[in-house]
Amino acid sequence: MRYLPLTPDDRAQMLGVIGAPDIDALFADVPAAARKRELFDLPRRAGELEVERELGLLAARNRPAGSGPFFCGAGAYRHHVPATVDHIIQRSEFLTSYTPYQPEIAQGTLQVLFEFQTQVAALTGMDVANASMYDGSTACAEAVMMSQRVTRREKAILSGGLHPHYAAVTQTIAHAEGMHIVRQAAALDAEAAVIAAIDAETACVVVQTPNVFGVVTDVTRIAEAAHAAGALLIVVTTEAVSFGLLKSPGEMGADIAVAEGQSIGNALNYGGPYIGLFACREKLVRQMPGRLCGETIDAQGRRGYVLTLSTREQHIRREKATSNICTNSGLCALAFTIHLSLLGEVGLRQMAALNHSRARELAAALGGVVEVLTPRFFNEIAVRVPKRAGDASSVVEALLTDGIVAGVPYSRLDPHAGLDDILLLACTETTTSEDIAALSAALKRRLGQ
Amino acid sequence: MTMNSVGRPTAPNAAANGAEGFASLTGARGLLQDEPLLFELGGWDKTGVDFDAPDHDASDLGDLVRAAPIGLAGLSEPETMRHYVRLSQKNHAIDLALYPLGSCTMKHNPRLNEKMARLAGFADLHPLQPVSTTQGALELIDRLAHWLKTLTGMPAVAMTPKAGAHGELCGLLCIRAAHEAAGHGHRRRVLVPTSAHGTNPATAAFVGYSVEEIAQTADGRVDLADLEAKLGPDVAAIMVTNPNTCGLFERDVIEIARITHAHGAYFYCDGANFNAIVGKVRPGDLGVDAMHINLHKTFSTPHGGGGPGAGPVVLSAALAPFAPAPWVVHGPDGLTLVEEAKDQAAQAFGRMCAFQGQMGMFVRAYAYMRSHGSDGLRQVAEDAVLNANYIKAMLSAEMTPAFPDGPCMHEALFDDRWLDGTGVSTLDFAKAMIDEGFHPMTMYFPLVVHGAMLIEPTETESKRELDRFCEALLALARAAKAGDAQRFTGAPYLAPLSRLDETLAARKPKLTWRPEHDATPAAE
Numbered sequence: 001m002r003y004l005p006l007t008p009d010d011r012a013q014m015l016g017v018i019g020a021p022d023i024d025a026l027f028a029d030v031p032a033a034a035r036k037r038e039l040f041d042l043p044r045r046a047g048e049l050e051v052e053r054e055l056g057l058l059a060a061r062n063r064p065a066g067s068g069p070f071f072c073g074a075g076a077y078r079h080h081v082p083a084t085v086d087h088i089i090q091r092s093e094f095l096t097s098y099t100p101y102q103p104e105i106a107q108g109t110l111q112v113l114f115e116f117q118t119q120v121a122a123l124t125g126m127d128v129a130n131a132s133m134y135d136g137s138t139a140c141a142e143a144v145m146m147s148q149r150v151t152r153r154e155k156a157i158l159s160g161g162l163h164p165h166y167a168a169v170t171q172t173i174a175h176a177e178g179m180h181i182v183r184q185a186a187a188l189d190a191e192a193a194v195i196a197a198i199d200a201e202t203a204c205v206v207v208q209t210p211n212v213f214g215v216v217t218d219v220t221r222i223a224e225a226a227h228a229a230g231a232l233l234i235v236v237t238t239e240a241v242s243f244g245l246l247k248s249p250g251e252m253g254a255d256i257a258v259a260e261g262q263s264i265g266n267a268l269n270y271g272g273p274y275i276g277l278f279a280c281r282e283k284l285v286r287q288m289p290g291r292l293c294g295e296t297i298d299a300q301g302r303r304g305y306v307l308t309l310s311t312r313e314q315h316i317r318r319e320k321a322t323s324n325i326c327t328n329s330g331l332c333a334l335a336f337t338i339h340l341s342l343l344g345e346v347g348l349r350q351m352a353a354l355n356h357s358r359a360r361e362l363a364a365a366l367g368g369v370v371e372v373l374t375p376r377f378f379n380e381i382a383v384r385v386p387k388r389a390g391d392a393s394s395v396v397e398a399l400l401t402d403g404i405v406a407g408v409p410y411s412r413l414d415p416h417a418g419l420d421d422i423l424l425l426a427c428t429e430t431t432t433s434e435d436i437a438a439l440s441a442a443l444k445r446r447l448g449q
Numbered sequence: 450m451t452m453n454s455v456g457r458p459t460a461p462n463a464a465a466n467g468a469e470g471f472a473s474l475t476g477a478r479g480l481l482q483d484e485p486l487l488f489e490l491g492g493w494d495k496t497g498v499d500f501d502a503p504d505h506d507a508s509d510l511g512d513l514v515r516a517a518p519i520g521l522a523g524l525s526e527p528e529t530m531r532h533y534v535r536l537s538q539k540n541h542a543i544d545l546a547l548y549p550l551g552s553c554t555m556k557h558n559p560r561l562n563e564k565m566a567r568l569a570g571f572a573d574l575h576p577l578q579p580v581s582t583t584q585g586a587l588e589l590i591d592r593l594a595h596w597l598k599t600l601t602g603m604p605a606v607a608m609t610p611k612a613g614a615h616g617e618l619c620g621l622l623c624i625r626a627a628h629e630a631a632g633h634g635h636r637r638r639v640l641v642p643t644s645a646h647g648t649n650p651a652t653a654a655f656v657g658y659s660v661e662e663i664a665q666t667a668d669g670r671v672d673l674a675d676l677e678a679k680l681g682p683d684v685a686a687i688m689v690t691n692p693n694t695c696g697l698f699e700r701d702v703i704e705i706a707r708i709t710h711a712h713g714a715y716f717y718c719d720g721a722n723f724n725a726i727v728g729k730v731r732p733g734d735l736g737v738d739a740m741h742i743n744l745h746k747t748f749s750t751p752h753g754g755g756g757p758g759a760g761p762v763v764l765s766a767a768l769a770p771f772a773p774a775p776w777v778v779h780g781p782d783g784l785t786l787v788e789e790a791k792d793q794a795a796q797a798f799g800r801m802c803a804f805q806g807q808m809g810m811f812v813r814a815y816a817y818m819r820s821h822g823s824d825g826l827r828q829v830a831e832d833a834v835l836n837a838n839y840i841k842a843m844l845s846a847e848m849t850p851a852f853p854d855g856p857c858m859h860e861a862l863f864d865d866r867w868l869d870g871t872g873v874s875t876l877d878f879a880k881a882m883i884d885e886g887f888h889p890m891t892m893y894f895p896l897v898v899h900g901a902m903l904i905e906p907t908e909t910e911s912k913r914e915l916d917r918f919c920e921a922l923l924a925l926a927r928a929a930k931a932g933d934a935q936r937f938t939g940a941p942y943l944a945p946l947s948r949l950d951e952t953l954a955a956r957k958p959k960l961t962w963r964p965e966h967d968a969t970p971a972a973e
Contacts (some may be wrong), residue, residue, distance in 0.1 A: 001556055001820075001821060001825040002820070003559060003749075003820070003821070003825075003843070004825070004828055004829070004908055004909070005909065005910065005911035005912075005914075006832050006835070006836075006908075006911070006912060007456040010912040011832075011835060012909075013834075013912070014835055014838075014839045014912065015835070017834075017839060017842050017843065018838045018839060018841075018842045018856075019842070020856065021840070022464060023831045023834075023835060025836065026831075026834050026835065026856040026858075027698075027729065027856075028855070028856060029642035029697065029698035029700045029855065029856070029858075030698050030726070030730055031702070031703050032700075032732045033548055033703070033734070034703070034730050034731070034735055035728055035729065035730060036730065036731065036734075037822040039728075039824055039827065040600060040728060040826075041599060041863070042596060042600075042818075042823040043624070043819070043822050043823065044822035044823060044824050044825075045820065045821055045822035045825040046820055046822060047817050048561050048820070049511045051561060051565070051816050051819045051820050052561070052564075052565070055662060055812065055816060055819075057585070058570065058585035058586070058589050059565075059568040059569070059570025059571050059586055060585065060587055060719065061570070061584045061585030061588065062571070062574050062580035062582060062583050062584070062585040062586050063567040063574075063578070063583075064570055064573035064574060065573045065574065065575050065578065066569065066573050067569075068639075070573040070578075071579050072577050074577055075576075075577075075803055075804070076575055076576050076577070076804065076875065078573070078575065082497070082498060082526070084497070084526055084529055084530060085735075086567075087751075088529075088534070088537070090531045090563060091534070091536035091537045092542045092543075092544035092545070093538060093539075093540040093541075093542045093544075093545075093752055094537055094540065094542075094753065095542075095558065095563075095751045096542040096543040096544045096558050096752070096965065097540045097541060097542045097554075097676045097752065097753075097754045098467070098550055098553060098754070098888075099542070099556060099752070099754065099755035099756075100540075100753070100754060100755065101887055102541070102883070102888060103943075103944050103946070103949045104660060104880070104883055104941050104944035104945065104947065104948065104949065105510055105539070105540065105541040105883055105888065105944050105945070106539070106540055106541065106754070106944055107539035107540070107945050108536040108537045108538065108539040108540035108754075109540055109755070111484070111536050111539075111752035112536060112754075113532070114960075114962065115486060115487045115488070115962070116488070117523060117960055117961050118486075118487075118488060118961040118962045119962045122519050122520035122521055123519060123521070127899070127961070128961060129958045131960065133719065134612060134615060134754075134756075134757070134802060135611065135802055135803060136803065137802050137803035138611065138615070138802055140800075150851075150922040154838055158688070162817060165800065167799050167801060168799060168800040169799075169801065169802055172622070172773070172799030172800050172801065173541070173577075173618070173801075173810075176618075176625070176655070176656045176657070177655055177656065177657065178657050178707065191962060196500065204490075206909075210736075212520055215454060216513050218512075218513055228634070228777065232500075233917075243515075243519070244519070244906075245507060245510070245514060245515060245929055246513055246515055247513055247514070247516075248515060248519075249516050250516070251515070251571070258455040260803075264747055266571055266938075267572040267573060267809075268569075268572065268574055268575050268576070268802075269571070269572055269574070269808050269809040270571065270574040270575070270576050270583065270586050270801070270805060270808035270809075271565075271576030271804025271805040271806065271808055272576075272611065272757070272802070272804060272805070272806055272808055272809060272810070272824055273611070273756075273757030273759075273807050273809050274803075275757075281883070285954065286960060289773075290552065291755065291962055292958070293954070293958055293960070294954040294958050295954065296946045296949050296950045296951065296954035296958050296959075297949070297950055297953065297961040298946040298948060298949050298950070299939070299947040299948050300947055302946055302947075303793075304485065304946045304949050305949075305955050306949045306951050306952040308951065308955050308958060308960075309482075309893055309955055309958060310955075311955070317859055319650035319651060319653065319654035319660045320654070323715055328755050328756045329756045329757045330752075330754035330755035330756045330757070331751065331753025331754060331756065331757060332753075332755045332757055334754065336528065336763040338533055340521065340528050341487055341497070341522070341532070341533075342496070342497035342498050342519070342523070342524065342529050343496060343497070343498050343523060343528065344492055344493075344494075344496045344497070344521055344522060344523010344524065345494075345518065345519050345521040345522070346494060346495065346496040346497055346523055347496035347500070347523055347950045348499070348519070348521060349519075350496070350498075350500040350503075351498070351500060353503045353506075353507060354500055354503045355502030356505070356507050357504050357505040357506075357707070358503075360509065361504065362503065376509065376510055376513060385685075392842040396579060397579065397581075397847070400581070400582070401577060405470070405575075405578050405579070405582070406750075408586045412577055412788070413577075414596070415788075415789050416789070421631045425829070429500065432887075433571050435710065435784065442762065
């Protein structure tokens, strides 16, 4: 087997050194009843060529997003990632290293994490950021639980514009921890309902912008209402490129900002691995979940970086930890940081402007065909399909036969909201004018216009 | 001196041999470059990406547009390459040398897996595109699930947890949901051995359970009598790692499961050490109800400097109905995804994350499993255990194994008795390993052994590398005993940096770079 270096000779010699008659002697502590003599009912070993063939066949049964006009967003976005990013993250020293618990021989990873934290704090307009979470949805749940530690209150209000998966994850995890989660009904404009729901029991309100319907919201008034009641404002963003065009959560009064960072540096990957961004105000830092990288000096006074404030973490605090998290998304954070270094302030602003421009083009092209519902958008819009077309799912299925993936039916995310006629469509810099024209023409044809 | 025809010396000068006390003029050390932070490289107006100009502006967004500078630095492509390659050279990596972290299973990461995960049919697939366009992806998830179920002898698996601790949380939420469904919501105590990973008690506390420790016997196993005494009508579950964190198989595991079940509690097994038994022993045969599998340990997906991981949880028939959404089902038109549990009148407890879990890791793990097959995986466990026992035998010449009697499983545990009187601590010894070119072993864990040193070589080390490792550690051990304490207390001497001041980092946390008062990035 190509990954196993020991030869039969090595094995015999090593057993001799150990003083064991055979390999079974080393498994003597396993109860005899549980020791399987026969091989499991699974295929035998396969060469590299054979594995490539099998996986190649499976991959060929999928339609890659890049193989034609494609308008899916709703929390995951197809962006162009420069070739440099994938090259660097495949370097052995980054790919095959462990969590940097031995800082003397992990300064590469640690300095990257410090740069990552600085970038995330800048993007979100917050003071500090952690070294990443599993994804945006789990970061959202962690933020809600953090608000309980800060305010000692139990109620969390989730706005109707929050991505339904984020709401479900937060309900599952924060509820398990004992919080009372109030999930508001799905709504394009959730501001008034959120403000009305804030009371003296509220630990936090969770508002997404741009929200799941693509609506960009100035959350300043929600922040004021939350703060007046002693609650925290958590702002969620699922499209990190929007930070390059829109007012940041920090500028609008957020206490905690969480985001899905997949858009920068990371492929769609059918949903994972992704990367959760988590940032907050400086005064809350000791209640933050996840790993943190901090600056310090070595014995000779040279600048260096270490994982710090680990007294919050499970391997030290055990049952008193702020969170049970052990892993972050190290390699995805590296990809994020490299891509953002390539972009810089200039490039990110250009990329964001281009995304917005494409979405304006899309909204204009669809305006006469379907009802565009999103008043102010970044790169994603919600449209209502006319009744005669059936529902949004049937429109997507129909356009598939034209070679177009026309977006995400809202009902796929939230089947019980009664919004079967809502279709979510996103554009990025990868969307061309031809893609938009093809979509518009196919929709007109299908809708009999 | 020997010279060629244009006067170039062709052999080293004898004086060039002793580098003792030499310092470069710039502070650089040959190939190892000091590298400033990205933000100190000054690229406030630089970019390494070219874009077309947009056709439409953002005037429609009015005052929602970000006016103030963001504060991001940029670099051209060649500068980016240099910056990150220079940083990379300050990292230890499996591809450089043995990485003996106990309980972490730092095995070789096959590059075929990376290649497969990057196929456009997997990497360029949106989680919400119509399932009719992702049949191959669903098939892969289904096949991986079949392998995991077969290897563990368990009937069900929840695929979505994103890491080991996330899997533990998923498993405990299944257990809690099962108790609540049976009207046993009052069961809120969890028993955890003192040797457990920190994530176990953290996860139990997280779901609102109180945690109680189970004592350990002198030979490093769960104390059955203590377990039986602590089991009762309020116990929800036990959480036991097997093989345990001392690197030992729990001989009484079947009895542990029996009495746990007899008291109406579930048996959660921490699967971090599955590598020791993969292909040979099925946790289902041991009475386990739930176990997470770290795909980034046993199934070789890269650790990537701290993630991403993946932690699917296999479940017994009793817990299977409570598994979270989504899951793959076979329908009349092929495979489909159940994304909303309510639709199936299922008892699913909820959702662990957005979308379908760590697909990129699934592809890698599946490529790894297919490459090994049932025969290769069995060999993995046997070689992993053989390598650990070889290290235990070799190092016992100078070091004291914590449990000398009987074999260990995939990792060898030593205590610090052998360092008594040397003035060298476990930490010092581990740091000195860095100067010899090895990553330290896991230290001071498990907590039940004083000055613990936990060494897990994995099966992907050759005998030659094992010998090199053992010779280095034995030489260090002899040096410590010979009174050469300075070699240890100041170590590492040859790493990019010497020991770092962690107290300073925690007392005055500096977590982001900030511009000096006179050099604001914004104003430029």
